[in-house]
Amino acid sequence: MASAVAAALSVQTAPSFAHNYTGAAIAAGILGLAVGAAVADNARPRDPVVYGAPPAAYYGPPPPFSPAPGVSCYPTRRQCYMSNGLLDWSWTDRVFAQ
Structure with a gap:
């Protein structure tokens, strides 16, 4: 029992980070870099996206067909x-x- 009381009294509390702003400054810097990179990437001109069927050459030549027996x-x-x-x-x- 005495050892449990001694162990409880010897436990140190975590240091107070109330006056230590280093971690917050690093986090703010990383966040700022991420936002800056996103803004710079968004400002870059992009190729227009074209939707629709690919050109006919993509499919190859048309196959032969039979209009009558x-x-x-x-x-x-x-x-x-x-x-x-x-x-x-x-x-x-x-x-x-034609």
Whole structure:
């Protein structure tokens, strides 16, 4: 019991920081640097953000399609072919004529 009383009396209290402003000055300096960096970053001109579909070249060439059975049209060539491999002028004119 005597040792517990001696231990309780020997406990030192934390030093008072009422007159020590060093920590507050450091914290204020760090906060000031953070605010200054944010203001400087916000003042920098930025590239405009463009929303929308990417350019057509992004997707690559359009795939071939078939407007009718036995006919294949190739948009890159702007021509349509029959199943025997010959050029089909009538479908080429219908699909790609302007």
